[in-house]
Amino acid sequence: MTIEEYAIEQSGLESKFHNPIEELNKLIGAYGLTPNQSKVYLYLSKIGTKTASEISKNLKIPRTETYHLLNSLEQKGVVYSIFGKPTKFESVDIEKAIDILIRNEKNRVSEMESKKEHIVKLWKTIPNHGKTDSEAEENKFQSLQGKNSILARLQKMIQDSNEEVLVLGTEEDFMKFYHTEFTEYLKKCKGDLKVLTTYTNKGNYIFDDVPLEKIKKIEDKNRENFCFIIKDDDEVIFFINNSIIDNVMAIWTDSKSFVSTLKSLFKLVWKKSNHIKESDASKILGSEITYEHRLREIEQEKRILSYLQKNFKMNKKGVTKK
Template sequence: MSTTHEITLFDNDSETELYKHKITLERIKNELISFGLTANQSKVFIYLGKYGSKSASEIAKALQMPRTETYHLVNSLQNMGLVTAELVHPTKYSAMEMKQAIETLVKQEQQRINTLAGKEESLSKLWKEVPFFVVETDESKSEKMQLLHGMGPIINKIKEMTETSTDSIKIYGSIPDVLRLYHSDVFDWIDESSSELQMVISPLSKTPEFISEIDSKKIRAITSDSDKKCFIINDAKEILIFMRNANHATRQTFAWWSDSETLVDMMSSLFDLSWEKGDSLY
């Protein structure tokens, strides 16, 4: 007697009709992961959302997962408020609508952030109660570096740089890089500081609308194919270099921060040379 295998949205190949859906659902799965779900939680949620009410054994069979792990996954999704259980035997599980699920995840994250923010004062107070045991020495200041992963930590670092800036902020990048900084309010922070902005855009084939909001005297454009370079220099004392810039997805972006005097001087020279060779926008 032959058995039929249910084709799921996660195991079809390029020759099946479902392949176009697989690509889309893989994107949805990755987005759900960014909201805090694991890869397997995302698969179970998507499966229930597209195949309807299923038992744990049906889910395990369709997604080729161990049954014990499947029970754990549906229970965790229940705890997160993304899945409901029907009082039948065997128990059937259903996923809520995607819009409602995202709203639930966002609210949970906001509550978590509010809880953490509420602990800020008490934790700072406890921290101050413990004395420092640093021994003062005559050694020169050591240079520091920091690797930042994802636009969240990177933008926070840029905000720190603008808040401490007193003289100048120099930005070198492509249009996508500058556009990402614009949408992250970086230029608003610079306006609020006492520092002067200088920006070199490479290459500039078409002037985006947001550029018109910035004083054209602060911008130079150069003809170059080096659109992978993006860095920010603050007061000639610290630099943030994008190792993976706006050509990559937000979560894949990497940046390297350092207060190395040698590195800052070298990159400042590169910026100043580009500024001198650059053309005014108008």
């Protein structure tokens, strides 16, 4: 019996329904295991002690590969062998296994950090070839895939900021970064931090650590189509598929025209928005805004959006400058 068949039998699910083993394989993969390593570990953890031949047969993995997988799992400390003829294999308890894998990953990261200085020094000893000053000054566009790459770029932007950091997006946009150091990075901003967000009772916990005086509430729901973070007049992270939680994607660029255009949009929305504590009062004051004034604002926004559409092609794969 395979681990998938075992899981379906024990849970009473039919094969057409979701198999929890598939989800477990994905989750455990985040702790440094390959799909087949996860499959072997989960098989042993639920089926019990087995030989390599039994594992190979039941999981339909070639015997040679099965031995390699078992050896690697032993090295990671989540599987151990029982001497005999033939040798049998048994798994470590799931909670202990997760603790071991976390410790392994921490040790791996520490080792990477310890080598950083040596790598940078070694890199500096190699002369540049073929890179001209004009090429170095060109506007750069970089695709950021996943929360980790976005957070790494954001951290660098915050560290380098001198004047201000501007953040615009809905709570739903930033909810993807809950349980990360996202707000910790924002708090370390040396310049002026300004946050424009929807800030509802349902999701205001996202910015719990950010002082309320630095946050304004977006009343205009049309702004929900945009999500970006600007550093000074130099850089911007622009999110391009905010609706997909498991596949967060963004574009980083130092294009002056792109940064200044989004900054103009931010300042326009910031000017007509109110701080959180002023939101209720704004409903009364809002009636004093003239029809002509609102028309001018809309026209200015249209010019900004037209610029973005004219100069940049945006799609799910990224942003391409025309």
